[in-house]
Amino acid sequence: MIPIVVSTIGSPALAVLARSHGVYAPDWPLLVHQGSRGNFGDDFNHAMAEAFQTHDEILIANDDIVLNPNTLPVLMEDVEMLKKQPFKVGVVGVRSDSIRPFQHIAQNDGRQVLEVAVVSPILAYVSKVAFEAARFPPLNWYSDDVWCLDLMKQGFRNFVSRAYVHHAGSTTIGHDTQALHDAAKPWILENRPDYAPYWGMA
DSSP: OOOOEEEESSOTHHHHHHHHHOOOHHSSSEEEEESSSHHHHHHHHHHHHHHHTTTTTOOOOOOTEEEEETTTHHHHHHHHHHHHHEEEEEEEEEBBBBSGGGBTTOOOOOOEEEEOOOOSEEEEEEEEEHHHOOOOSOOTTHHHHHHHHHHHHHHEEEEEEEEEEOOOOOOTTOOOHHHHHHHHHHHHHHHHHTGGGGGOOO
16 A cells, blocks of 8 residues: 655644544555644655655645545545556545535535646645656645646646545644735745736736
8 A cells, every 4th residue: 555644733633634544544554744844845845755765656645634434445546547548647636525616525526537737635646756747835825736737837637536535624734814825925926926826916
């Protein structure tokens, strides 16, 4: 089984993730890293870089999700299907109940795999090849958007699986969306100005 890589700064929800992992996915290694680099992007890059020293494929996970019995089997079934297609697979995320609209269970009923531009990787498949092509920027807010868009520029395609997880929701970086937006803006304007209009920054 490929490992599930988590970066955390001490969320109490981690205990619930660990419990659901122990009940529903005990054969999948759970690698928990303590974040200390100041932002979501750098913390996850560090955790993934370490995992990719010994693995060619990993799952990354927020510390505030809850697995169910079918989450990982369905996700990996979709990944294996996508890997057989004649394109480069980028990020393959899941559906949830607290997430972007096109990943939300109210919009995506789970009967098909959806191709999307950006994925919230609260639980997501990533290959070493994709990670070597693009990494998270040093941001909290918009880090996943930038990463996915950068992968698309490199010819990768991103998807939402039929798989589902419960998401406690933003316990990792907080709920002050305006402050998170404002903190990300200078880096995006300097480093990815072509993305800035997506978020009303230009």
